[in-house]
Amino acid sequence: MEKITAQITSIIKTVSELGIGLIALGIIAEIVFGQGAIFGASVVSNLSSIVGSIGGENGFVGLIALLLIVGLLRK
Known part of the structure; x- marks a missing residue:
């Protein structure tokens, strides 16, 4: 089961990159x-x-959310 999880994680990482x-x-x-x-x-x-729809009017909150998502994907 651990090998399957590692393979799926590897595939998701490759596709996101x-x-x-x-x-x-x-x-x-x-x-x-x-x-x-x-x-x-x-x-x-x-x-x-996309950033505007995530964060509303000013988009700053969306930009922060996008940076957090990218940071999580890089781990």
């Missing part, structure tokens, strides 16, 4: 080439709307 890498690539491509350069959608505006 891949996702974070793709998001970073999308942000860099959008900064360099303009809106919708790599994924056909604005990555920065989508991330801004």
Whole structure:
């Protein structure tokens, strides 16, 4: 059972690292080439709307929550 849990944890970690890498690539491509350069959608505006929806009006609480989630994923 411990091996299965370790394998599932490894798979989840790999997928989350891949996702974070793709998001970073999308942000860099959008900064360099303009809106919708790599994924056909604005990555920065989508991330801004997600942070805004988590934290409400000002988005600061959402940003803190997002940083906490990323910190937990890195452990």
